[in-house]
Amino acid sequence: MIPFSPPFINQDIIDEVVDSLESGWITTGPKVKLLEQEISKFVSVPNVLCINSWTSGAIMILKWLGVEEGDEVIIPSYTYSATALAVIHAGAKPVMVDVGTDFNISVKAVEQAITPRTKAIMPVDFAGFPCDYDALNALVRKEEIKGKFNPSSEVQRTLNRILLISDAAHSLGATYKENRIGKTADITIFSLHAVKNVTTAEGGAIVINMPEPFNNEDLYAEMRRMSLNCQTKDALSKSKAGGWRYDIVGLGLKINMPDINAALGLGQMRIYDELLEKRKYVFNRYVDFFSKFEWAIIPPHKDETRESSYHIFSLRIADFGEEQRDAVITDAANNGVALNVHFIPMPLLTFFKGLGYDIDNHPNAYNNFKNEISLPIYPQLTDEQIDTVCNVVKEAHNAALASNV
Structure with a gap:
């Protein structure tokens, strides 16, 4: 079996994790900071905060923004459910809009969906292909759109x-006008989940x-404190002799990334340029093969x-249905x-249908x-495995076409 998406783990990455275990420091500490620095250097943005998942990072950002009941966040309907669930957990309403044939959010649909209750827009770089950030940035700065904005928190004001x-x-690693994604929005949130290009098993990174x-x-x-229950000292600082005293200065969350997770990502980030080139190689091999067929x-x-x-x-397979x-x-x-599908549109899922979303x-x-x-x-993936995937998919297409399913 050729699996769908196993993590990349070599001996250097294993050694990085073992080093974390042997250090005796496995929660948030020096390796998290090193991973933040590696991602910061990679995207050329100075301030990056690692957290325990994309979802919790998005919830925290929306809470920092000060969304409340009745506020709206515009998102695409064609994405993983976490995009919408984060909005709901933060206390706001996800406003789903349609996407284009490039899988990414329709800027025209976004503009039509904006109301005085809109507090954020959260486009998704589907499959790693960037959205139209020039158009989105111009939209939120358009005087007519700014005139609709109704701030209700200090951050919003x-x-x-x-x-x-x-x-x-x-x-992570995509580019828009020669800038790596991370410079294209006010806030960017990467996932470092097990199936992502760079993984910490579970995790995420917020680019500020x-x-x-x-x-x-x-x-x-501020956000680092907020990710640690708004505690004024992290565990590393508290562990120092006499450093036990701390304060709680707000309503925070407990969503920090542990060092043992960061060690995985640190080993991968140090060779990510090389890993990215290999992914591109596989992608282009698929392009070369499937471009020969009108159905692909x-x-x-x-x-x-x-x-x-x-x-x-x-x-996508032309003229095929589900x-x-x-x-x-x-x-x-x-x-x-092993093949997969990305994604089931959220209005087809039971929870969201129950909230009134209609495909x-x-x-x-x-x-x-x-x-x-x-x-x-x-x-x-080896060349032999890539060839196997190509030929198996081609034959599976032909079989489905012939059987007239």
Whole structure:
């Protein structure tokens, strides 16, 4: 079986984790700080905070923004459920809008959805391919849109416009106009989950890129405290002789990343340029193979302003519906290749249907989903395995077509 997305773990990464264990320091400490520095250097943004998941990071940012009941956050309907669940857990309402054929949020749909209750927009870089950040940044700064903004917290009054949060769960390493994702929004949140390009098993990283008059170094310190229950000393500081006294200065969360997790990501970040090139190699091999077939719709991955992180190869099969797509996945599994689907649009999920979201309002999201299959893409794949994936998918497509499922 060729698995879908195993983590990349070599001896150097194992040694980094063992070093953390042998140090006796396994919760938030020096390795977390080193990982923050590595990500900061990689994206060329000075202030990066590591937390225990993308989801908890998004919840914390929205709570820091000061959202409350009745406030709205605009998100795409075609993403993993965490994008919406974070908004709900923070106390606001997710406003789902449709996407384009590139899988990313429709800027036109975003503009139409903005109301005086809109406090943030959270686009998703689907599969690692960046959204149209120029258009989104121009939108939140448009005088007509700023005129609708109704601030209800000190942070909102200081910003005096809608906050742009990049859901960059997939896009660590992607570029937009020669800048790595991280510089493209006010706040960017990466996922470091087990299946991501860089993993800490579970984890995330918040890139703080707020405009003046915000001081991003001060914000880092504030958010670091907030991730530790708003405690004025972290565990490392408290452990020093005589350093036991602390204070609680606000309503925080407990979402810090442990050192033992950071060690995994640290080992990967140090060679991430190399890992990214290998992912790109696999992606381009798929492009070369499937471009020969009229039925294969190649996923967007590079244009004049954007380049993907090559996180997912989202192949679409022209004229297929869900049953035929599912038959391809089953056939491939029977022949030793694990495929996946990204994602089930949220309005199709029971919880969100119960809240009143309707897939009929998201035709592009459904059309993207109904015939999408995600192919294995990771640095460990050999040329022989890539060839196997290509041929198995081709034969599975032909079989589904012939059986007229």
